[in-house]
Amino acid sequence: MAVVETEKREHVFIITLNRPEARNAINGDVAEGIEAAIDAFEADDDLWVGIIASSGKVFCAGADLKAISSGDAGRLSTKRGGFAGIVKRERTKPLIAAVNGAAVAGGCEIVLASDMVVAAEEAVFGVPEVKRSLVPAAGGLFRLPRAVGPAVGMELMLTGDPITAQRAHDLGLVNYVVAQADLMDKALELAGRITANAPLAVQRAMQITKRAMVDSDEELWKASTDAMRYLGGTEDFKEGPRAFIEKRAPVWKAK
Template identity: 35%
Template sequence: MTPTPHLLVERHDGVAVVTLNRPEKRNALSPEMVVRLAAFWQSVADDDSVRAVVVTGAGHEAFCAGGDLGTLIPLMMRTRAPQDEWEIQFAQDRKQLHAALLRSASFFKPVIAAINGNALAGGAEFVMSTDLRVMSDAATIGVTEVRRGLIASGGSLVRMARQVPWAHAMELLLLGEPVGAERALAMGLVNRVVPPEEVLPTALDLARRVSLGAPVALEKTKEVVVLSSGRPLEEAFAIETRCTKENAATEDAKEGPRAFMEKRPPVFRGRAAR
């Protein structure tokens, strides 16, 4: 019998849906999942048919419980030898974990998190890498690494205080205690809180609405926000100016105003002007 993949990917109508698929392990990050995720982000970055990505977990118990303490973490700490092909691939390049969690400033397609259940440790860090977040009212989220003698290294130490006020950020990072959905919403950590059965449909609706935008315009908008964060104003404005010029050189930048004047929906193709 063929083993069930630890990561499932579907693509339809401009939206890719990625499901962390280890519900029996609370969707903890395994070497296989990390390797597959890293490869997925690389492939979708150049896939013009994908305008937005939705990330979720299988089941209702967990979005992601972080790194698997029995497989992934020992491999990272070099206290366990690789035992299968996925573990060998991960051990050969441990930086794949950062790629899997989007710990970079180079992926500019919009990403929506459908937080179907608890998002803890690396799972919470994964959420921090996304742009829009829909959370189950039964879920919790927490950067819990300090309670295990570890430090959060999936990007949240850098991102947290840029995304929520300082006091909220330090509460989450230093206490290491999960917070419920309503508290996460009040902190500004998530966009929507809905019943469990509405999490994925709500995230898919947001992705559909996002994908109505022009592909290059969407990516350039995110690029400016990401790359200008924390920079002096003049440097930030220079990034905005560059991306504005690059977007203006697309067919879509001409199609959008033309469609508005002609009172019809625009047909965006994500191509440079000819």
């Protein structure tokens, strides 16, 4: 049984963590599996949006402590992706986290590395590392306060206490909170709303939006101009107005 499973649904690529017996904790095999899945996602021009999900009742409990105690800690990160093969990975395509249960420690950092979040009502989010004399060093220290604001980010960081899915939604970390049974349907619905749009435009918009909180306006103006210049040379740039004039749905080629 693969610890990371993948599935293609038209233009959507689903990555599923599949270690429910270990609360989907990250060991070397999972980290390598996630990295390989992202490699496949990025390499396939017909895949435009990804979803990362988990089997069982827990999204991800973070690092596998058994792997660490056995001396296998080095495999929990990959050269390209960092922890879990994802937190430092440069991606060009949007990734939705479908969070079915607890996303804590490194599991929360996987969520923070994603671009959008759909959460089940039972989901909780937290970075409890300080309770064990650690810090969330896989992106949580800076991504969490960016996502929920500096004051709440500081509280979550220093107390190590989790928050509910609804609280995470109210703070802006989560896009949608739904019943457990509706989780994947909602994630796929959100993915479908994105794949209805021109994929290259979506990718450029995502890349610049992710920089909005850290780059200067001058850098962002240049990036915006460069994005329009790039899109102006693509086939899809011509297809959009043509489809509007012909009163039909556009047929995107990602070219």
